[in-house]
Structures are given as structure tokens and as C-alpha cells.
Amino acid sequence: MFFDTPIYFIFLILVTTLYWRLGHRSQNRMLLAASYFFYGWWDWRFLFLMAGSTVVDYAISKRISSIENSSQRRRLLTLSLVMNFGFLAYFKYVNFFLDSAARLLSTMGIQGVSHSLLHIILPPAISFYTFQEVAYIVDVYYRKLEPAESLESYALFISLFPHLVAGPIQRPSHLLPQVQRERRFDSTAFFNGCLLIVSGLIRKCVIADNCAIVANAAFSGNLGTGWLPHLLGVYAFAFQIYGDFSGYSDIARGAAQLLGFHFMVNFRQPYLATSLQDFWRRWHISLSTWLRDYLYFPLGGNRNIPEKRYANLIVTMLLGGLWHGASWNFVAWGGIHGTALAVNHFWSDKAERHGVRLPSAVSRILTLLIVLWAWVPFSRSAVKKSHARIASA
Numbered sequence: 001m002f003f004d005t006p007i008y009f010i011f012l013i014l015v016t017t018l019y020w021r022l023g024h025r026s027q028n029r030m031l032l033a034a035s036y037f038f039y040g041w042w043d044w045r046f047l048f049l050m051a052g053s054t055v056v057d058y059a060i061s062k063r064i065s066s067i068e069n070s071s072q073r074r075r076l077l078t079l080s081l082v083m084n085f086g087f088l089a090y091f092k093y094v095n096f097f098l099d100s101a102a103r104l105l106s107t108m109g110i111q112g113v114s115h116s117l118l119h120i121i122l123p124p125a126i127s128f129y130t131f132q133e134v135a136y137i138v139d140v141y142y143r144k145l146e147p148a149e150s151l152e153s154y155a156l157f158i159s160l161f162p163h164l165v166a167g168p169i170q171r172p173s174h175l176l177p178q179v180q181r182e183r184r185f186d187s188t189a190f191f192n193g194c195l196l197i198v199s200g201l202i203r204k205c206v207i208a209d210n211c212a213i214v215a216n217a218a219f220s221g222n223l224g225t226g227w228l229p230h231l232l233g234v235y236a237f238a239f240q241i242y243g244d245f246s247g248y249s250d251i252a253r254g255a256a257q258l259l260g261f262h263f264m265v266n267f268r269q270p271y272l273a274t275s276l277q278d279f280w281r282r283w284h285i286s287l288s289t290w291l292r293d294y295l296y297f298p299l300g301g302n303r304n305i306p307e308k309r310y311a312n313l314i315v316t317m318l319l320g321g322l323w324h325g326a327s328w329n330f331v332a333w334g335g336i337h338g339t340a341l342a343v344n345h346f347w348s349d350k351a352e353r354h355g356v357r358l359p360s361a362v363s364r365i366l367t368l369l370i371v372l373w374a375w376v377p378f379s380r381s382a383v384k385k386s387h388a389r390i391a392s393a
Contacts, residue, residue: 001041003166003251004204011038016258024182028156031259038161039124046123049087050159056083057133058154061140061147073141080137088130095120096326125165127323129158131290136172138294145172153179162255166248168266168286175261183260193257200250208243211236219379234372237379242270245284271371274363276337276344279371291320310345314338327381336374 001008015034019027040047060080064073136157139145148154157176163169217223218233249266256263266285273279280288292301299312314335321334351357358366 003248012255020185032156035159035161042124049123054155054158057137058151061137064141065147077141084130084133088126091123091126093326128167131169132158139172149180162252168249168264169290178261189257193254196250196254200247203243204247208240211240215240238372238375273367274360275367276341291316310342313341325381329377329381333374333378340370
């Protein structure tokens, strides 16, 4: 049930109509049932995985919050992180690493090793809800957040259908209080939600889908050979991926507003960024801030010596690339951004010390060129993923 299909809007209209006829507790229960129905639309078997991790994390958060013994709290945090990242690693990356190992052995002359040792189906949205579960348990551990009032509230925070399959990745401190408090109908927010949905559909169905036709034709050689068709393909893909991601985010934010929720803005004109740092303050903001707060800062962030800071940036972006999908092309994309960010920080430090500043137009052009260059390996795997979606639709 994709956001740009008629069945989704039938589902959304039915849910919204019933939702505003109910009281707060009944609203939450109905939304939880609707969200699990929405998720089970792909494959009902994966409901058990999401529900199981939800129950375990809720129980662990309650226990962490109630005890003072630091070693016990740390063991419980470790248990939760191992479970969540273990599920993500198994379902999303086992085949990737097994296939990579088999190919490496093949290049070393060891033949006969199967490239498909396991048949593992990737659960939809596991990357999104895993990051939300991790953010929740870490915030409770550091006492930045009180645990959810009930299992029902926590389960809805994790599974609320507008954000479940395409983000934005919701912070527990932002969404959980909205789940737990009473929501009242606001005609202005409802109207703005409708506008966001229309905006998202235009970005996805008009801009992204048409740019995808041009990009696929260019990359497949149907527009001819040489650098010009490939350059056209890169530009088309850049607007395709922006339209896809930002379009789905707008539809999610709009659907949330129809139900009285507020989701964070996820994209702010990223191609107008004046630096790579600025780009990541504008692009997929819910992901970039998650990587900053739950990976980059724990690694040491900006507190380390410059060389360590640059290494932290590269590691963070490599893992951010891998989060997008199990492919070395995504890793390469993350590596390009990580290395470019490290160079950007190095240049910024030197430029600030010597009072040097590039004109904003030059900075924007250089930043865009780096972003476009990074899209080249990303596009090769993203096109495969889009073909897989079409085949499964």
C-alpha cells in the first residue's frame, strides 16, 4: 500500500473519518489497529517482528527507568541495542555480506561458492522503526525522556502509519507526547495537511516519476553515448530522488496533520546549500540529525582532535549510506559524502582562521557538483530498487 496509490487514499479517508468520531483512547486504539493493518498489507508475518521488538523495548525501558544500578541499566541498554540492530543486520545485510564474501572468494580462485546462501525477505520499514526504537531506548537510558505511559502508546509511536514506511524518522521526545495527549480537530491544520498531500503527490508523481523516465533512459544508453546523456541522467536522477523522498515526506506529514499530529520538516531546498554541512542540514533532516545525535556524537563528535573528527564523519556517513540499502554503491555514496564533509570541515577551519570566504554562488555550485557526483553510485542501486518495487506492485 504505497502512498501514491488509490487504495492508500481510500484507507486514509476511512481512517480519518472514523478517527474524529472517537475519544482519545479509542482514537489511539483505532490508529494502532489501522497502522498494523497498513503494515500487514505487505506481509502479515512481519507484524510479529515489529510487535515483538516493540513489547521487548517497552519492557526494557520501564525497567531501565525504575532502577539506579548503572551496570544493570547498561546491560539492559546493550540487550535492547543488540536485539534491534541484530534484527536489522540479519534481515537487511546478511545476504549482502554473504554474497560479498562469496564474490571475494571467487576472485581469489575459490570457485563453487553459492552467491545466494540464504533466502531472507527484507521486512518493509525495518530501517525506519529500528532507528525510532533505538532513539527511544537511548533517550530513556540517559533520562532525557520518561518511558511511555502504556504499551499501547509506545506501540502507536513506533507503528503510526503515516511515518512508518518512508519517514520522517520521528524523535520520541517530539511524537510520543503527541500520542499520549488529547488531540482536537483543527480545520486550519487539516486544510494544510491536504495541501501537503497534494504537494507531495506533485513532487512524486509529476516531477520524480517523469525525471525517472529520463534518468533510466540516459543510464540505459537509450539517449545515446558520451558524456552529455550521462550528465543529463545524473541531473534527472538528482531531481527524481529529491522528488521521491520529499514527496513521500510531504504526504506523510500531510496525513499526520489530518489526524492531529505534527511531523518535522524533512527537506529544506537542499540543492541551494552553500556547503556539504549546510546540505545535510537541509536533506533528509530526520535521518541526518539521528546520525548526528546517536552515532556521530557518541563517537566523539567535534570534541576530538581534527583527525579523529574527520574519521568520525567518514564512519558516520559510511553507515548512513549502508542504512539506505545493502549495496556497495550506497556505501560508496556515503564514503564520498563522508570524505567531502571531512574536507569541508578542514577547509572551514583553515578559512575561518585566515579570514577567507568563497562567494555564496561559488559555494553553491561546488556543493551541488559534489552532491551530483555522489548520486552516480547511489543511482545504480536506487534504479534496481525502483525496478524491484514495480515488479512487486
